Amino acid sequence: MTEVRVPTLGESVTEATIATWFKKPGDSVAVDEMLCELETDKVTVEVPSPAAGKLDEIVAQEGETVGVDALLAHIADVGNAGPEETKPREETSKQGGYSGSDAEKPSEETVHTNGGGSASSGGDGEEVQVMVPTLGESVSEATVATWFKKEGDTVEADEMLAELETDKVSVEVPAPAAGVLSKIIAQEGDSVEAGGQLAVMTKGGQASGAGTASSGQKSDASPADAGQKSDAGGTGSGASKGEDAPSAKKLMAENNLSADQVQGSGKDGRVMKEDVLKALESGGSGAKAEAPKAEAPKRAPSPAEDADREERVKMTRxxxxxxxxxxxxxxxxxxxxxxxxxxxxxxxxxxxxxxxxxxxxxxxxxxxxxxxxxxxxxxxxxxxxxxxxxxxxxxxxxxxxxxxxxxxxxxxxxxxxxxxxxxxxxxxxxxxxxxxxxxxxxxxxxxxxxxxxxxxxxxxxxxxxxxxxxxxxxxxxxxxxxxxxxxxxxxxxxxxxxxxxxxxxxxxxxxxxxxxxxxxxxxxxxxxxxxxxxxxxxx
Structure with missing residues (x-):
């Protein structure tokens, strides 16, 4: 296992912000291949791979501030993977998730299935754990704020699955692989610890009740679901646009903007929150629709009727x-x-x-x-x-x-x-x-x-x-x-x-x-x- 650390940043520069990761866990990397890019208040610094192998774990996520020599990631050396890498799926997923260490997880190229049939959520594909990502320095737990997918949904790699809230920031959880969201373990409102398990996915599976594997969505999806998947570019039509950031979706909905009115600057054309803010500042048609005026009640409502009109929302962390x-x-x-x-x-x-x-x-x-x-x-x-x-x-x-x-x-x-x-x-x-x-x-x-x-x-x-x-x-x-x-x-x-x-x-x-x-x-x-x-x- 090889450590990837923050290089020397220059005279009097002691910290930097992680701007972009060019690789994701499981990707193969060559010696000196660019892994990520750091930004300081003076310059931009590229971080090359110190060894050939597979990017096993990203320790510091995009947007985090890191000091000189801080640990960024781990690279698993080629040929040094544990014996678990060659075990069939039945032996490595008996407990409902991968039981080996992160360094022993097989990459997408070494996935084993039971026979030659197509993988499905019934267990034909390899099970992958969806874990709580790094939350930031001194932050040990978060609250599951929103699940954007439900059990049985088909998802693409890096498509947003959920959003977590800490006492300082919101953290998005992307799908670690393409497949089916088999089981949600931590429900909305639950508190989870850093490194805890959120859900289980089946690699390469398809949603139950789907027509063909190439359709890319459930056959019984509602029009609203289909519209959401279309916005995310994941309907199997060949579009490659990544799913828009949840905060951007919320802001667009609040200001009556559609995704085609905003120029996305994120990975694969994803619309980020700052893109929506720019669109609004530039005079986009983001005027909020005026809510229809409710007719005045003919009689004073009772306390029970008042309770029916109230909304109780849990405070964010x-x-x-x-x-x-x-x-x-x-x-x-x-x-x-x-x-x-x-x-x-x-x-x-x-x-x-x-x-x-x-x-x-x-x-x-x-x-x-x-x-x-x-x-x-x-x-x-x-x-x-x-x-x-x-x-x-x-x-x-x-x-x-x-x-x-x-x-x-x-x-x-x-x-x-x-x-x-x-x-x-x-x-x-x-x-x-x-x-x-x-x-x-x-x-x-x-x-x-x-x-x-x-x-x-x-x-x-x-x-x-x-x-x-x-x-x-x-x-x-x-x-x-x-x-x-x-x-x-x-x-x-x-x-x-x-x-x-x-x-x-x-x-x-x-x-x-x-x-x-x-x-x-x-x-x-x-x-x-x-x-x-x-x-x-x-x-």
């Missing part, structure tokens, strides 16, 4: 985690909020003057978040307790700023962290915020990207909030709430003029931050934003 952490913050910290307001005239003028030149030079738009991030870093130097945390009876002061940027996603609130933001330029901050925001919306943030924050900014203004009291993100001691910019009458040099004003809110842990420190912090942020030149001169 992410929502449960959000609820728990927010309540823990209220129960643990002595949380208090102080408020101020800032005149955004100078920041808006500076942004309007340089935004085109800024975007032309740096390739990213100049927003307000970089100004607020810079202003907070400036204020944290003067009031370091806002950037500290309590550890037992100790106060841990951070001589760096890892800024959390709260982001609302369709799945819930997440807080990606931009590390060492105090040493970044405006353009670097804007690029980092854009990258983390996209990953958050696509559900591709890793656990490492949401840990280690020392201070957080939450921008409720993008939703129209005029004022709010943000809740701390433990173990941090401070969080700044931004709000909507709104013109209000202000007295300037004895004259009443309209000014673009924003309310600011700082929630802080009163156990470590005194009122004087909290007010001073907010005043320094206000001063830096109302006169951005202070940031240049460190005043």
């Amino acid at each position: 992410l929502r449960q985690t959000i609820a728990k952490r927010l309540k823990d913050a209220q129960n643990t910290a002595a949380m208090l909020t102080t408020y101020n307001e800032v005149d955004m005239t100078e920041v808006m003028a500076l942004r309007n003057e340089y935004k085109d030149l800024f975007e032309k030079k740096h390739g990213v738009r100049l927003g307000f978040m970089s100004f607020f991030t810079k202003a907070c870093c400036h204020a944290l130097k003067e009031v370091p307790e806002v950037n500290a945390e309590i550890d037992g009876t100790d106060v841990v002061y951070k001589n760096f700023v890892h800024m959390g940027i709260a982001a609302g996603t369709p799945q819930g609130l997440v807080v990606p962290v931009i590390r060492d933001v105090d040493s970044m330029s405006f353009s670097e901050i804007e690029k980092a915020i854009g990258e983390k925001g996209k990953k958050a919306r696509d559900g591709k943030l890793s656990m490492a990207e949401m840990q280690g924050g020392t201070f957080t900014i939450s921008n409720g203004g993008v939703y129209g909030s005029l004022m709010s009291s943000p809740i701390l993100n433990p173990p941090q001691s401070g969080i700044l709430g931004m709000h909507k910019i709104q013109e209000r009458p202000m007295v300037v040099n004895g004259q009443i003029v309209a000014r673009p004003m924003m309310y600011l809110a700082l929630s802080y842990d009163h156990r470590i931050v005194d009122g004087k420190g909290a007010v001073t912090f907010l005043v320094r942020v206000k001063e830096a934003l109302e006169d951005p030149r202070r940031l240049l001169m460190d005043l």
Whole structure:
């Protein structure tokens, strides 16, 4: 067995994101053949195969962040497979699934069947276990959110079978081979552990009641089923398009878009969630259909009738985690909020003057978040307790700023962290915020990207909030709430003029931050934003 590890990424580069796997488990590989591609903040790195053999197991999945020398995969050496590889199917699947180790699993080329008849779900084909994939660093369990297939359905290799939810991200489970979904072991709503078994497939089988093996779908499929399979390109008509991502399907349904209105960028033309978002941004016919108005009831419904009209939905793991952490913050910290307001005239003028030149030079738009991030870093130097945390009876002061940027996603609130933001330029901050925001919306943030924050900014203004009291993100001691910019009458040099004003809110842990420190912090942020030149001169 040969290990595939992350190569040296370059000077000062310590981690990368797995962009694409060119091979899947069971594929034969040659020495130096490209296995996968990694992306860093500087370059793209290809990972060649260190030996000839078969790709036995992928340890780190696409979208995960990995460090230098981290384990990516295992390659089984040619000729070194265990004796199980040559055993007939009856001996290796007596327990309802493959009993050998992953390294001993036969590849598709060595599948044995009982006689020369066509494989079917009745047991003529080899049984393949569908397992829970790697869930990410420090994530040990997930909840089965949705099964896209039911027992007896014919599926193609890599077609999406199910979607799992963890407390941070959603994970799709593809079919490990073409065949029939014989048995679902973990039902929707069940909790499963990493490496646990989800289902059993029969390789090369066909659905019970199917007409011919070449039809590729059940003969009794409903029109809705047939339409779904047609979208996925799996009706046996010769189409090769992979199944669209479940999150993309959901978003298309919500916005009345069909798959042919969206250009897919995924493998084999699959439509991904970001493709749907691009289609909507470009003016696609995605306006939501107006729901028909229900007629007013002639009489007040009874409590029993009200219950019939209710819908009970189990909270997702992410929502449960959000609820728990927010309540823990209220129960643990002595949380208090102080408020101020800032005149955004100078920041808006500076942004309007340089935004085109800024975007032309740096390739990213100049927003307000970089100004607020810079202003907070400036204020944290003067009031370091806002950037500290309590550890037992100790106060841990951070001589760096890892800024959390709260982001609302369709799945819930997440807080990606931009590390060492105090040493970044405006353009670097804007690029980092854009990258983390996209990953958050696509559900591709890793656990490492949401840990280690020392201070957080939450921008409720993008939703129209005029004022709010943000809740701390433990173990941090401070969080700044931004709000909507709104013109209000202000007295300037004895004259009443309209000014673009924003309310600011700082929630802080009163156990470590005194009122004087909290007010001073907010005043320094206000001063830096109302006169951005202070940031240049460190005043």
